[in-house]
Amino acid sequence: MPLNTKANLGDADGFYESLVGAHDGLTAAQSEALNARLILLLANHIGDLAVLRDAITKARQNIPK
Amino acid sequence: MNAPLIDRYPLAFKLYPYARSADQDVATPARHPVVIVGGGPVGLAAALDLGLRGQPVVVLDDHEGVGQGSRAICFAKRTLEIAHRLGAGADMLAKGVVWQKGRVFHDRDEIFDFDLLPEAGHRCPAFINLQQPHFERFLHEAIERANADGAQIDVRGKNRVDAMQADHTGALLDVMTPEGGYQIHADWLIACDGARSPVRDMMGLGFEGRVFEDNFLIADVKMTADFPTERWFWFEPWFKSGSSALLHKQPDDIWRIDFQLGWDIDREKELKPENVRARVDAMLGADVKYELDWCSIYTFQCRRMEKFRHGRVLFVGDSAHQVSPFGARGANSGVQDADNLAWKLDMVLRGQAPESLMDTYCQERVAAAEENILNSTRATDFLTPKSSVSKAFRDAVLSLAQDFEFARSLINSGRLSVPCVYDAHALNGEDALAGPARTRPGAPCPDAPLGNGFLLDQLGPDFTILSIGAGLEGTCDVAGQILRVVAVTEDEAKGPIAERYLGDAASAVYLIRPDQHVVGRWPSADVAKIAVALDRATGRVAHAA
Numbered sequence: 255m256p257l258n259t260k261a262n263l264g265d266a267d268g269f270y271e272s273l274v275g276a277h278d279g280l281t282a283a284q285s286e287a288l289n290a291r292l293i294l295l296l297a298n299h300i301g302d303l304a305v306l307r308d309a310i311t312k313a314r315q316n317i318p319k
Numbered sequence: 320m321n322a323p324l325i326d327r328y329p330l331a332f333k334l335y336p337y338a339r340s341a342d343q344d345v346a347t348p349a350r351h352p353v354v355i356v357g358g359g360p361v362g363l364a365a366a367l368d369l370g371l372r373g374q375p376v377v378v379l380d381d382h383e384g385v386g387q388g389s390r391a392i393c394f395a396k397r398t399l400e401i402a403h404r405l406g407a408g409a410d411m412l413a414k415g416v417v418w419q420k421g422r423v424f425h426d427r428d429e430i431f432d433f434d435l436l437p438e439a440g441h442r443c444p445a446f447i448n449l450q451q452p453h454f455e456r457f458l459h460e461a462i463e464r465a466n467a468d469g470a471q472i473d474v475r476g477k478n479r480v481d482a483m484q485a486d487h488t489g490a491l492l493d494v495m496t497p498e499g500g501y502q503i504h505a506d507w508l509i510a511c512d513g514a515r516s517p518v519r520d521m522m523g524l525g526f527e528g529r530v531f532e533d534n535f536l537i538a539d540v541k542m543t544a545d546f547p548t549e550r551w552f553w554f555e556p557w558f559k560s561g562s563s564a565l566l567h568k569q570p571d572d573i574w575r576i577d578f579q580l581g582w583d584i585d586r587e588k589e590l591k592p593e594n595v596r597a598r599v600d601a602m603l604g605a606d607v608k609y610e611l612d613w614c615s616i617y618t619f620q621c622r623r624m625e626k627f628r629h630g631r632v633l634f635v636g637d638s639a640h641q642v643s644p645f646g647a648r649g650a651n652s653g654v655q656d657a658d659n660l661a662w663k664l665d666m667v668l669r670g671q672a673p674e675s676l677m678d679t680y681c682q683e684r685v686a687a688a689e690e691n692i693l694n695s696t697r698a699t700d701f702l703t704p705k706s707s708v709s710k711a712f713r714d715a716v717l718s719l720a721q722d723f724e725f726a727r728s729l730i731n732s733g734r735l736s737v738p739c740v741y742d743a744h745a746l747n748g749e750d751a752l753a754g755p756a757r758t759r760p761g762a763p764c765p766d767a768p769l770g771n772g773f774l775l776d777q778l779g780p781d782f783t784i785l786s787i788g789a790g791l792e793g794t795c796d797v798a799g800q801i802l803r804v805v806a807v808t809e810d811e812a813k814g815p816i817a818e819r820y821l822g823d824a825a826s827a828v829y830l831i832r833p834d835q836h837v838v839g840r841w842p843s844a845d846v847a848k849i850a851v852a853l854d855r856a857t858g859r860v861a862h863a864a
Contacts, residue, residue, distance in 0.1 A: 287718075293712075
């Protein structure tokens with residue numbers, strides 16, 4: 255199964271609010287820790303290494319200079 | 320060079336004191352079929368294997384025995400199986416500390432535990448801990464026994480190779496001894512002279528790879544303690560003696576303790592006994608009585624030579640490849656190199672296989688080295704994160720591991736040595752059996768109980784046919800070459816041997832290499848097909864594209 259890049263979130267605005275809100279009151283280091291924990295939890299849920307590598311590649315493309 | 324022969328390290332055991340050789344009193348350099356440089360674990364294993372096969376072997380070592388220090392302490396099942404075939408395994412098993420369980424801690428909390436070998440029916444355990452000097456001593460004792468039975472293994476102490484000229488006929492060596500220099504000619508030269516290989520340097524060959532910017536302190540302490548016989552590993556330990564720490568039991572009430580010190584350290588200061596003791600006291604508690612037995616600080620690199628064969632010069636063990644110690648892949652892979660090399664070189668020397676067979680030593684062991692470097696590099700990156708984001712992910716794994724099972728599989732304090740499967744290599748034959756994946760062509764044979772003993776003991780030093788309920792027994796004439804058959808009857812074909820070699824198949828015939836890797840397998844005995852596989856496995860017929 256390829257990485258799904260079509261809209262797939264039931265409530266996109268609600269997800270975005272939760273994601274950003276989770277960082278409220280955290281230092282930059284704590285935010286980095288939260289992001290790392292979150293990525294690992296989601297990666298395990300996805301499980302498929304090909305999909306994960308595809309996501310890593312796409313995320314790495316067009317990183318702002 | 321002609322520098323005087325001065326010991327670079329003190330000896331634990333003086334095994335092969337200098338004795339004048341007849342080669343030192345001849346006008347023209349004596350010719351030897353095989354000369355091995357370096358009498359460490361890998362050189363001794365190669366010498367013993369070739370000597371048991373009837374090849375006269377000269378081993379040159381610049382010391383007269385084994386250096387002090389426990390160094391490589393973890394010897395893996397495959398290495399023990401090889402040692403067993405060579406006649407040194409029983410002593411190692413008797414002396415070594417058997418372990419299979421490990422625990423991983425973060426700060427004060429246990430976050431993970433493992434058991435390496437839940438599977439029964441193997442002669443050898445997953446690992447033993449044994450000080451490297453004992454490992455070498457047992458190999459040397461097996462060499463002495465072999466020599467008493469007629470083998471010709473000549474281990475020459477205080478014989479240092481100072482110069483060499485290699486060509487297509489072998490190598491001419493300038494050897495220095497306490498009584499001056501002499502020359503010998505080696506038809507084949509095997510360099511087992513370690514990570515700083517002088518032979519590699521004299522040939523001007525590269526050794527590229529990654530340096531890891533970290534230092535580890537080893538403290539071997541002697542104490543009677545009631546810790547269980549397990550590998551205990553701490554990330555960021557509460558006792559603050561290092562950014563990681565390892566505790567591991569060795570024979571004779573010696574415990575190996577490793578502390579990760581970081582990059583910018585003062586080695587001399589850290590090695591002062593009072594500073595070592597301060598770290599150990601913090602870990603064990605100030606009231607625990609112990610003696611410091613041996614201390615050392617090491618750094619490490621992950622690198623390999625591009626090719627392990629250069630004409631008639633073969634690089635084996637640390638001279639060819641170097642890994643971090645996490646995973647016990649150094650000495651273990653070196654002994655497995657020797658296992659791969661010995662039968663091939665023996666066949667070449669007897670004219671039973673072309674010289675090109677030695678290229679497959681390089682191909683197969685480069686693949687193994689790549690696997691070991693990959694595993695060891697991954698473990699090292701987890702232990703010593705090289706950037707702040709790498710550290711953030713590492714710490715995230717450790718913190719998640721306490722609550723969530725999935726994160727425990729990401730914790731990497733070393734993926735422990737297992738033998739390489741030579742998948743898709745040139746010597747492999749046909750896989751015509753719908754058998755278990757673990758015994759596919761290229762795989763090392765897993766052990767299994769057979770009769771009153773074990774399967775691997777019966778495979779012997781030559782190509783062997785394993786017939787399971789397929790009607791072969793005794794010997795089998797394979798296109799003029801007589802192979803021994805290990806016959807397992809239908810009645811015996813149950814339990815582990817059936818699970819490991821039959822799977823759902825009703826019967827099976829395996830062709831097995833002298834190093835106990837599978838060549839090919841079939842559901843029934845078809846001698847013509849076995850003959851094709853045997854020709855390919857000995858390099859006599861190239862792999863059909």
